[in-house]
Amino acid sequence: xxxxxVRRLLSTxxxxxxxxxxxxxxxxxxxxxxxxxxKALPPAIEQNLRAKYGLDKPWYVxxxxxxxxxxRLDFGSSLKYxxxxxxxxxWRAFPVSAMVGLLAYSLSLLVGITSxxxxxxxxxxxxDYSSMTLSMLGISVxxxxxxxxxxxxxxxxxxxxxxxxxxxxATRSAVLPVLTLSVIYMAYIARLTRSGMLEVxxxxxxxxxxAKGLSExxxxxxxxxxxxxxxxxxxxxxxxxxxxxxxxxxxRIFVLPGLGTYFLNANLNRDEPLILGIVAFIxxxxxxxxxxxxxxxxxxxxxxxY
Amino acid sequence: xxxxxxxxxxxxxHQAMRRLVRNRLAVFGMxxxxxxxxxxxxxxxxxxxxxxxTYDYIPADSNLVKSFAPxxxxxxxxxxxxxxxxxxxxxxxxxxxxxxxISTVVxxxxxxxxxxxxxxxxxxxxxxxxxxxxxxxxxxxxxxxIVLLALFGRHTALGQLFLLFIALGAVSWLTMxxxxxxxxxxxxxxxxxxxxxxxxxxxxxxxxxxxxxxxxGPVIVYATLEVPAVMLLEAFLSFLGLGVQAPLASWGSLAxxxxxxxxxxxxxxxxxxxxxxxxxxxxxxxxxxxxxxLDPQTKRS
Amino acid sequence: xxxxxxxxxxxxxxxxxxxxxxxxxxxxxLEPGKTLGIVGESGSGKSVTNLSIMRLIPSPPGRIVSGQVxxxxxxxxxxxxxxxxxxxxxxxGMIFQDPMSSLNPFMRISRQLMEVTELHMGHxxxxxxxxxVNMLQLVGIPDAAARMDSYPHEFxxxxxQRVMIAxxxxxxxELLIADEPTTALDVTIQAQILELIKKxxxxxxxxxxLITHDLGVVAGMADTIIVMYAGKxxxxxxxxxxxxxxxxxxxxxxxxxxxxxxxESTARGELYQIPGLPPDPANLPAGCPFAPRCDxxxxxxxxxxxxxxxxxxxxxxxxxxxxxxxxxxxxLHS
Numbered sequence: 007x008x009x010x011x012v013r014r015l016l017s018t019x020x021x022x023x024x025x026x027x028x029x030x031x032x033x034x035x036x037x038x039x040x041x042x043x044x045k046a047l048p049p050a051i052e053q054n055l056r057a058k059y060g061l062d063k064p065w066y067v068x069x070x071x072x073x074x075x076x077x078r079l080d081f082g083s084s085l086k087y088x089x090x091x092x093x094x095x096x097w098r099a100f101p102v103s104a105m106v107g108l109l110a111y112s113l114s115l116l117v118g119i120t121s122x123x124x125x126x127x128x129x130x131x132x133x134d135y136s137s138m139t140l141s142m143l144g145i146s147v148x149x150x151x152x153x154x155x156x157x158x159x160x161x162x163x164x165x166x167x168x169x170x171x172x173x174x175x176a177t178r179s180a181v182l183p184v185l186t187l188s189v190i191y192m193a194y195i196a197r198l199t200r201s202g203m204l205e206v207x208x209x210x211x212x213x214x215x216x217a218k219g220l221s222e223x224x225x226x227x228x229x230x231x232x233x234x235x236x237x238x239x240x241x242x243x244x245x246x247x248x249x250x251x252x253x254x255x256x257x258r259i260f261v262l263p264g265l266g267t268y269f270l271n272a273n274l275n276r277d278e279p280l281i282l283g284i285v286a287f288i289x290x291x292x293x294x295x296x297x298x299x300x301x302x303x304x305x306x307x308x309x310x311x312y
Numbered sequence: 313x314x315x316x317x318x319x320x321x322x323x324x325x326h327q328a329m330r331r332l333v334r335n336r337l338a339v340f341g342m343x344x345x346x347x348x349x350x351x352x353x354x355x356x357x358x359x360x361x362x363x364x365x366t367y368d369y370i371p372a373d374s375n376l377v378k379s380f381a382p383x384x385x386x387x388x389x390x391x392x393x394x395x396x397x398x399x400x401x402x403x404x405x406x407x408x409x410x411x412x413x414i415s416t417v418v419x420x421x422x423x424x425x426x427x428x429x430x431x432x433x434x435x436x437x438x439x440x441x442x443x444x445x446x447x448x449x450x451x452x453x454x455x456x457x458i459v460l461l462a463l464f465g466r467h468t469a470l471g472q473l474f475l476l477f478i479a480l481g482a483v484s485w486l487t488m489x490x491x492x493x494x495x496x497x498x499x500x501x502x503x504x505x506x507x508x509x510x511x512x513x514x515x516x517x518x519x520x521x522x523x524x525x526x527x528x529g530p531v532i533v534y535a536t537l538e539v540p541a542v543m544l545l546e547a548f549l550s551f552l553g554l555g556v557q558a559p560l561a562s563w564g565s566l567a568x569x570x571x572x573x574x575x576x577x578x579x580x581x582x583x584x585x586x587x588x589x590x591x592x593x594x595x596x597x598x599x600x601x602x603x604x605x606l607d608p609q610t611k612r613s
Numbered sequence: 614x615x616x617x618x619x620x621x622x623x624x625x626x627x628x629x630x631x632x633x634x635x636x637x638x639x640x641x642x643l644e645p646g647k648t649l650g651i652v653g654e655s656g657s658g659k660s661v662t663n664l665s666i667m668r669l670i671p672s673p674p675g676r677i678v679s680g681q682v683x684x685x686x687x688x689x690x691x692x693x694x695x696x697x698x699x700x701x702x703x704x705x706g707m708i709f710q711d712p713m714s715s716l717n718p719f720m721r722i723s724r725q726l727m728e729v730t731e732l733h734m735g736h737x738x739x740x741x742x743x744x745x746v747n748m749l750q751l752v753g754i755p756d757a758a759a760r761m762d763s764y765p766h767e768f769x770x771x772x773x774q775r776v777m778i779a780x781x782x783x784x785x786x787e788l789l790i791a792d793e794p795t796t797a798l799d800v801t802i803q804a805q806i807l808e809l810i811k812k813x814x815x816x817x818x819x820x821x822x823l824i825t826h827d828l829g830v831v832a833g834m835a836d837t838i839i840v841m842y843a844g845k846x847x848x849x850x851x852x853x854x855x856x857x858x859x860x861x862x863x864x865x866x867x868x869x870x871x872x873x874x875x876x877e878s879t880a881r882g883e884l885y886q887i888p889g890l891p892p893d894p895a896n897l898p899a900g901c902p903f904a905p906r907c908d909x910x911x912x913x914x915x916x917x918x919x920x921x922x923x924x925x926x927x928x929x930x931x932x933x934x935x936x937x938x939x940x941x942x943x944x945l946h947s
Binding site for chain 1: 447450451452453454455456458459460462463464540544545547548551552553564567568570571574575578581582585586588589590592593596597600
Binding site for chain 1: 667714
């Protein structure tokens with residue numbers, strides 16, 4: 007197991023470099039530059055700037071420099087936010103996004119698994135149908151529609167939560183963003199739990215458990231749960247990718263100072279160091295999380311041995 | 313015993329269709345999607361004939377250049393520029409649906425071709441092809457897509473649309489390839505394929521005539537569920553300002569315009585939002601229904 | 614006084630293609646300490662019969678329509694769910710065909726064994742553990758104490774079936790139902806498992822119902838045999854009588870299908886097979902369900918459902934020509 011983890015961690019490095027290279031390539035290939043957005047600069051100043059940022063050297067030299075910097079996790083300073091090191095921005099913005107994402111996903115797991123379990127056990131009942139229809143709604147209502155509607159209702163009509171502000175995690179301003187982000191995953195998790203459990207409840211070993219005289223509750227919680235929850239664990243990988251997009255949108259709606267906002271603006275501003283820094287950081291995060299998911303599989307299913 | 317493949321092929325299809333039609337939610341979904349699609353295709357022309365409004369018609373009278381609540385003249389109200397919202401929502405429908413369908417078809421073609429080849433070839437080629445897929449899978453797609461769309465092509469609306477197609481199509485073919493490959497691998501060793509090979513059927517014919525039709529089930533289900541997923545992605549991107557650009561509209565971009573004034577002109581967000589939700593809702597039901605119909609062992613509801 | 618009395622059991626399944634009468638008016642008795650063999654092809658209803666006894670039929674789509682299952686003076690079909698759970702695992706144990714899929718792959722063997730006695734016999738964890746080790750030793754698992762905490766996939770097929778037997782017999786049930794216990798196993802292991810069942814039956818004094826499609830399996834094990842076809846009992850006799858003088862064309866056909874080196878035709882290299890296929894359970898023909906494949910079938914067989922004829926004490930056959938068939942088989946071994 008240890009060797010597996012180490013091997014995966016090591017393979018993370020080339021993966022991240024590939025992604026960063028791809029991004030770098032896109033940035034350099036794109037027409038225009040950071041400076042074209044601004045007013046036209048006198049040629050002398052432009053010359054100086056180019057020399058300062060090493061833009062006058064051949065592309066492969068610049069590429070090499072970028073790669074070696076990335077490998078040392080040194081992303082330089084932001085172009086737009088004068089003088090601020092990229093790492094400092096990451097340090098500041100990441101916790102916001104991470105917290106919102108984590109809280110949202112935890113909420114989804116809690117509500118989703120519970121309602122999925124109920125739906126599976128009360129198969130074909132009113133509870134089952136209504137929770138499945140609700141979850142279908144959850145999947146279909148886009149985050150950027152749900153968010154503002156929640157704001158309309160809870161902020162602007164009921165005055166329970168602020169519409170677009172960030173005071174910190176344990177405050178009321180966190181409630182709506184977390185809720186908005188979590189709904190879609192709640193829905194997916196509920197459906198997956200339900201179908202996973204139904205599938206398991208049909209299997210032979212559950213029939214054996216019944217033949218032993220165990221109660222339905224014991225069967226569902228002790229025997230079926232472990233196998234039934236596997237699809238939900240599988241969801242976590244792709245869900246992560248979705249969480250990232252979702253967080254960008256939620257940060258837009260609620261004006262949160264998270265990585266998503268910074269990333270979007272960095273792209274619109276062609277802030278190369280910041281773009282590369284965020285891309286590298288997120289890639290590492292995704293790869294590490296995928297690794298954690300694979301490790302989790304080994305804990306749940308004893309047949310899997312790395 | 314009758315040949316399982318040929319005869320069962322037909323009757324399985326008919327059985328599946330029967331099951332699908334009995335699924336009321338799926339039928340409901342198909343009806344709704346049908347209505348919306350028809351409205352998106354023919355609606356703008358009808359509106360133009362009837363009222364002269366189009367999606368980008370800004371009234372000459374400056375008194376009318378503001379947002380009106382829904383009324384007989386404008387069933388969905390108008391946006392800040394006085395443009396009829398219904399016309400814009402219908403245009404948005406056209407574009408969103410088109411993007412969803414075309415991207416899915418593209419990814420389908422690429423994915424099926426790639427996956428079937430890898431699965432049937434097996435051995436080193438399969439390994440190599442799947443390695444590539446694994447590497448591509450690990451790329452955080454949305455980030456790269458955002459970079460791509462932000463940096464290129466924001467100059468013309470059509471250019472952006474084209475880029476959007478490419479970006480979205482590139483995202484989903486990977487999963488399709490994996491699904492198809494999995495199916496092909498499990499089918500490859502089944503007896504009817506061995507029989508075909510034993511009677512000298514050439515490889516390409518085997519792939520095309522025997523393997524592909526039998527993988528259709530999961531492929532169709534995946535594709536039907538992929539369309540709303542891609543539409544959602546496009547909507548997200550347009551919402552962030554990276555997707556469809558003015559004066560064109562998609563539901564996502566309409567939502568981003570609408571959200572600015574949610575407090576005072578809520579209809580600007582609600583109409584496009586609800587329409588989109590309804591469409592996605594219906595498409596998801598159809599996808600679900602297809603899955604239940606084509607995979608009879610898993611009676612999920 | 615019978616241990617188990619099944620009377621007029623009917624279990625139906627609602628399917629897309631119609632109602633399948635998987636078990637259609639089946640009756641039999643089991644005396645304490647005896648082994649009953651239930652023989653039939655796939656789809657004959659033998660497994661469903663036994664699942665019905667313990668009310669393990671998935672419903673939907675199945676339902677037990679009518680009948681009685683009298684076990685120790687109570688009708689199991691009428692018991693409330695709470696009560697039937699107290700019977701399952703405690704007074705009736707069941708082992709299934711495929712030990713790989715019948716054991717929970719996510720749970721250790723020890724846990725799966727211990728939970729039975731903890732539930733039914735009120736064992737503490739320590740007691741349950743000791744008891745489980747004993748059971749494993751009884752069924753012949755080497756190094757039981759050490760291997761107890763393994764997972765099912767770490768055992769071989771034969772071992773897993775032994776574990777299942779240990780699990781089913783943990784509470785010393787009065788009845789063990791073995792549903793095709795050896796079908797998924799290698800031939801050599803089959804023999805071992807059957808021997809094990811025999812041995813345990815003697816030690817714990819359980820009665821056994823053995824379900825199989827393999828006549829060879831019942832031959833050495835059963836006291837009484839019933840032959841099932843299309844959800845009905847076609848013949849019922851003691852094992853000796855059934856093999857010696859079958860009274861039903863179907864039974865005869867089954868016996869003929871087993872290659873017998875002493876038989877002339879087998880020596881010639883010919884293999885016998887009952888012509889045709891088992892009927893579609895949703896569309897049974899009127900009259901005798903075996904008529905389409907029977908070489909003795911006459912018009913009456915196709916028109917009228919056959920009666921259950923008693924050809925000898927404790928020997929019955931469902932056939933219009935039962936007595937003739939019985940008579941003929943007296944000459945089988947000449």
